[in-house]
Amino acid sequence: MEIDNTTYSDLSLFSQEEEFSIFHKLDLTRTQGGRDQLLNYFNKPFNSLGPILETQQIISLILSKADEWPLTISNGTVMVMERFYETSIDAIPQSHNLPGAWGYKIFHAPDYSLVRYSVGHFADFARGMTQLVAMLHTPDCPPMLATLLERGRRLLDHEVIQSLAKQAPGAKLNAIQVVHYGYHIRERFKTPMQGLIEIYSRLDAWYSMAMALRKYHLVFPTFTSSDDPYMEVSALYHLLLPTPVSYDIQLDNTTNFLFLTGANMAGKSTFIRAVGVSVFLAHLGMGVPAQEMRLSLFDGILSNINVVDNISKGESYFFNEVQRIRDTLVKISDKKKWLVLIDELFKGTNVQDAMKCSTAVIKGLIKIRQSLFILSTHLYEIGDELKQYPNISFRYFETAVQDDQLEFSYQLKEGISNDRIGYLILKREKVVEMLERL
Numbered sequence: 001m002e003i004d005n006t007t008y009s010d011l012s013l014f015s016q017e018e019e020f021s022i023f024h025k026l027d028l029t030r031t032q033g034g035r036d037q038l039l040n041y042f043n044k045p046f047n048s049l050g051p052i053l054e055t056q057q058i059i060s061l062i063l064s065k066a067d068e069w070p071l072t073i074s075n076g077t078v079m080v081m082e083r084f085y086e087t088s089i090d091a092i093p094q095s096h097n098l099p100g101a102w103g104y105k106i107f108h109a110p111d112y113s114l115v116r117y118s119v120g121h122f123a124d125f126a127r128g129m130t131q132l133v134a135m136l137h138t139p140d141c142p143p144m145l146a147t148l149l150e151r152g153r154r155l156l157d158h159e160v161i162q163s164l165a166k167q168a169p170g171a172k173l174n175a176i177q178v179v180h181y182g183y184h185i186r187e188r189f190k191t192p193m194q195g196l197i198e199i200y201s202r203l204d205a206w207y208s209m210a211m212a213l214r215k216y217h218l219v220f221p222t223f224t225s226s227d228d229p230y231m232e233v234s235a236l237y238h239l240l241l242p243t244p245v246s247y248d249i250q251l252d253n254t255t256n257f258l259f260l261t262g263a264n265m266a267g268k269s270t271f272i273r274a275v276g277v278s279v280f281l282a283h284l285g286m287g288v289p290a291q292e293m294r295l296s297l298f299d300g301i302l303s304n305i306n307v308v309d310n311i312s313k314g315e316s317y318f319f320n321e322v323q324r325i326r327d328t329l330v331k332i333s334d335k336k337k338w339l340v341l342i343d344e345l346f347k348g349t350n351v352q353d354a355m356k357c358s359t360a361v362i363k364g365l366i367k368i369r370q371s372l373f374i375l376s377t378h379l380y381e382i383g384d385e386l387k388q389y390p391n392i393s394f395r396y397f398e399t400a401v402q403d404d405q406l407e408f409s410y411q412l413k414e415g416i417s418n419d420r421i422g423y424l425i426l427k428r429e430k431v432v433e434m435l436e437r438l
Contacts, residue, residue, distance in 0.1 A: 001045040001283040002300035002331075006324070010305035010341070011276045012240065013042065022277055025239055026286075028211040031075040033197060034204025041205060045283040049223055049297055055206075055285025056220050057142040062203075063210040065135055070128040072169065077121045078197055084118040085190055092187070096180035105175050112175075115182035119164075119173065122185050122193070126165035129196055130156055132203060145206075152199045155192040160184045209286055218287025221278075222294045228253035229298065229337045229372045231279070235291035238274040245410035246291070247271055251372045255393045257365065259383060260376040261417035262397030267410040268376040269305065271397075272341050275374060276301055279339050299336035302328050305343040318348030325361055338371040345377055355379050359386075366391055383416040 008014055015021035023042055029035045046052045062069075089111040093100040105112045129152060137149045156162065164181055167173070173181070185193065212218065216239065224230055230252045237244035245267070251258060262268050278288040279301060304324045325345075332338045345361065346354040359382050365373055366389050386392050396417035398409055 001047050001280075001298060003045065003280065004302070007276070007301050007303040007341075010303040011273055011280065011301075013277070013280065020240065022239060022281075026212040026216075027208060028215070029204050029208040030073065031078050031201065031204050033078060033201030034208060037201045037205035038208055041209075041284055045280060046285065047283075047297075047299065049225075051144070052223065052283060052285045052297075054142045054144050055209075058145045058206050059210045059213060059285065059287075060220075061136065061138065061141065061145070062206050063213060066207075066210060066214070068135055069207065070131045072124040073128040073200060077124050078200070080118055080121040081125060081193065081197065084114070084122075084186065085194075087114065089114060092183040093179055094183055094187075096176050096183065098176060101175035101179040104179055112178070115186075116173065116178045119178055119181045119185065120170075122181070123164045123167045123171075124169065125193075125196070125200075126156065126161050127167075127169070129200060130162075130165045132200075136203075148199055148202060152196060155196050155199075158189070158192075161189065161192075209284075213287040216287075216289065218281075218289055219292065221282040221288050221290075222292075223282075224294060224296050226296045228296065229256060229339075229370060230294070230296040231275075231339075231372060232295070233275075233278065233288075233290050233293045236274055236278060236293070237289050238270050239277060239289045241270070244274075244289075247274070247412050249275065249412070251374075251393075253369055255391055256369055256372050257362075257389075257392045258374045259362075259386060259392050259394045259416070260374060260396065261378070261380050261383065261394075262376075263399045263417065264378075267397045269343050270410075271412070272303075272305065272343050272374055272376060276303060276339065276341050296337060298339050300331065301339045301341070302331055303341040303343075304328065304345070305341065318346065321346055321348055329364070332368055332371050335370050340365070340371055340373045342373070342375040345375060351379070355382050358382055362386060362392075363389075380416055380418065 011022070012020050013022045015024070018024040023039065027035060027038060029038055046055070090104075090108045092111075092115060093104055133149050133152045133156065136145065137153070141149065156165070160181065164185075232250040232252075234248050235246035236249060237246045249258070260268055260271070274289070278290060278293060279295065279298060281288050282293065282295060283298065304321070328340060332340060346357045349357065358377060358379055362375065362382075363386075365375075369391070383394060387394070394414065394416050395412045396415055398411065398413055398417070
């Protein structure tokens with residue numbers, strides 16, 4: 001699936017502020033390598049059905065074994081292993097006899113201490129990897145995982161590593177054992193160990209996805225084989241909200257354009273982002289925040305939500321809005337299936353100009369039936385002119401006013417909003433009163 005940096009930002013898939021980042025919300029990895037691998041998955045959503053379904057199967061398998069997952073491998077363990085290979089120490093004796101071991105212990109005491117400490121972590125890692133390979137290699141193991149586990153089994157299949165893995169947790173090794181294991185780990189098994197760390201990183205990323213599925217009660221979406229774009233979601237919600245409200249939505253080839261209206265703060269932007277995030281997660285093979293979701297495979301997601309001006313280039317807000325629409329048209333004219341999300345089109349110009357520009361853009365976009373569109377706007381007036389097009393559906397978020405207080409239901413309703421609450425907000429915040437006293 002194709003997704004550009006603007007869309008990543010618009011959907012808050014990544015953010016420096018962790019509480020506003022989908023990635024940080026779902027990152028339950030135990031190691032830095034696992035986190036890097038999960039980040040790689042986020043940067044490369046799948047564009048074909050096979051790996052999506054296989055990832056779902058892998059996550060399901062790991063979830064069924066989650067309570068048996070070995071906890072002997074931590075980020076600290078992996079860091080110690082990696083630094084062991086990076087740190088310069090005096091050569092470890094190849095002959096692991098008593099004189100050689102004691103000589104190394106006495107005359108190279110600091111290096112010996114480092115070797116002994118590191119060997120303990122290598123033992124924890126070898127033990128944990130041996131358990132994982134045995135636990136996950138089931139008869140119904142998905143091919144992608146089976147290949148990875150078989151590679152891991154081959155790397156572990158050595159007498160010294162197996163002996164190390166059989167050491168009891170926390171066992172105190174004698175000097176001969178420390179030198180013996182230390183020599184082989186450093187001189188003979190560097191490449192295999194690095195390969196095993198890489199394998200564990202991938203397992204850790206899948207484990208994180210499985211744990212997120214459980215923690216946030218996500219569900220796997222069902223993909224249709226339709227050549228036409230399709231999406232049907234029940235009880236969809238936004239992952240980053242502590243107490244989210246759910247929505248139902250259906251878009252297909254016959255009704256592929258959703259015209260969304262409602263007041264500020266009514267929930268339009270949250271809804272649009274919730275749809276985009278769910279489609280994105282579905283293409284990772286991940287669960288989605290909904291009760292049920294059925295969708296076609298999409299070729300990409302494009303958004304136009306947080307457009308900004310560029311002072312250094314002398315580019316206005318409106319100019320950048322136009323450029324984003326132009327880039328979107330270039331992309332979606334390829335006849336592929338795109339999900340296009342547009343929030344408050346043409347905010348950077350006057351109302352009359354915005355109405356004319358918005359109407360022109362919408363009338364052009366609705367000709368493209370191979371993509372799905374959700375567009376929100378404050379320009380309610382243009383809705384009546386668009387009702388003649390059968391592939392546009394109209395939904396709005398209602399705002400109620402009680403005693404000059406705004407009440408938001410955050411529920412999607414059919415039709416076009418008539419809310420005009422700007423002056424009410426000015427009055428409620430006592431801006432009108434302040435102006436009258438000037």
